[in-house]
Amino acid sequence: MTGAPRSDDNLAPALAASAIEILARLIAFDTTSSASNLALIDYVEAYLAEHGVAARRIANADGSKANLLATIGPAEARGLVLSGHTDVVPVAGQPWSRDPFTLAEHEGRLYGRGTADMKSFIALALAAVPYLTPRAMTRPVHLAFSYDEEIGCLGAPDLIDALVAEGHRPVAAIIGEPTEMAIINSHKGIHLYEVVVTGREAHSSLVHEGVSANMIAIGILSVLGRIAESERADHRDARFDPPWSTLTVGTIHGGTAANILARECRFTFDLRTVPDRDVDAVLAPFWAAVEDARTRLKDEGEETGVAVQVIAEVPPLRREEEGAAERLAAMLSEVAAPAGAVSYGAEAGQFQTAGMSTVICGPGSIVQAHRPDEYIEVAQIEAGARFMSRLIAMTHAE
Secondary structure (H helix, E strand, C coil): CCCCCCCCCCHHHHHHHHHHHHHHHHHHCCCECCCCCHHHHHHHHHHHHHCCCCEEEEECCCCCCEEEEEEECCCCCCCEEEEEECCECCCCCCCCCCCCCCCEEECCEEECCCHHHHHHHHHHHHHHHHHCCHHHCCCCEEEEEECCCCCCCCCHHHHHHHHHHCCCCCCEEEECCCCCCCCEEEECEEEEEEEEEECECCECCCHHHCECHHHHHHHHHHHHHHHHHHHHHHCECCCCCCCECEEEEEEEEECCCCCECCCEEEEEEEEEECCCCCHHHHHHHHHHHHHHHHHHHHHHCCCCEEEEEEEEEECCECCCCCCHHHHHHHHHHCCCCCCEEECCCCCHHHHHHCCCCEEECCCCCHHHCCCCCCEEEHHHHHHHHHHHHHHHHHHCCC
16 A cells, blocks of 8 residues: 555545534444443444445344444455444543533534544544445455453454454554544553452451451462562663553452451452563562462362452554554554554554554544543544545545
8 A cells, every 4th residue: 555645625524524423423322331332333334234335243242242344345455444442431420511422512622422432433434435435446444343442352353353254354454542643553461350369257366267368369469569560660661651561450359347357359450561571471470479379278178269360351552663554544644753652552452463564543632531521622533534535545546
């Protein structure tokens, strides 16, 4: 994909206006990760069908959610993936000043849950569909919309597998997370774990009659604390903010009363690794502490123990040397600045791991994501529309 496509100055405003109309429809669907996204998928599927585009659903195990995959143009050619997640974070407990599921425009901003993260990119991709004429296209565009990104990028692996299984080998994937149309070529990996320590209840004055799960958990937690400090002190990558792998304990629940040895202590932790840090190496002291605790609990009865569950594992996005996706995104966005890195995780690393050159580039600011009164600047929609108009020109170029 070479040669700078020329943007149609008349097309971009029409794309922006259409995208805002579509965005209003998308925002109206409450696709909080704890709920189903099928109503939104129904809408998108019907919209694509109206324009002669067939889409394929890839459902989760119980059928309550689905990814959506559609290809426009010559399937045998190497094309481009435009990908975004359909789920949003909760609004419960946040002090919104307006209905979060009704798009509202005020002073150049569009308010609503998902405007920044990241339904605006999906709306722009859909707005481009009527202009992507399959018979005239020299390369395909794959639309890949996922579920459950916000709770660990759970839907994307099946979506990516389906894309590859259909025989597609895209030259590039652009993940439309909010970057203000800047190009991001690196993000941290995400590793989420739940640890359950099971002891045996007894009166707190009779510690020899039981074992406190809380006390065992404290030992493991102290090791996690040392890992966090070691990463901060010894392993840095200046491209990220903060420039080290972070480890935080998100939740802890243990015990029933002050005078009862806790039967159970349950906690979760979140490790965000910079791309050059191997998760197994980082967590080696943790796994050693878990095995030590299990050994100590062997004589306390079969009901005791330590269980570790992996909640999510998302690979980092690694900077590519002369990456095709980075070159393409720079051409489409007309951004000359060097690509950057972000500390949040995304589905980009999953696409890259599957063999696709990948970057993140999308409208809106991550600063507005997940907050009450989330918004996107209309100017960002307009910038995204110019990006899409160049993409349309590129796909029809000889």
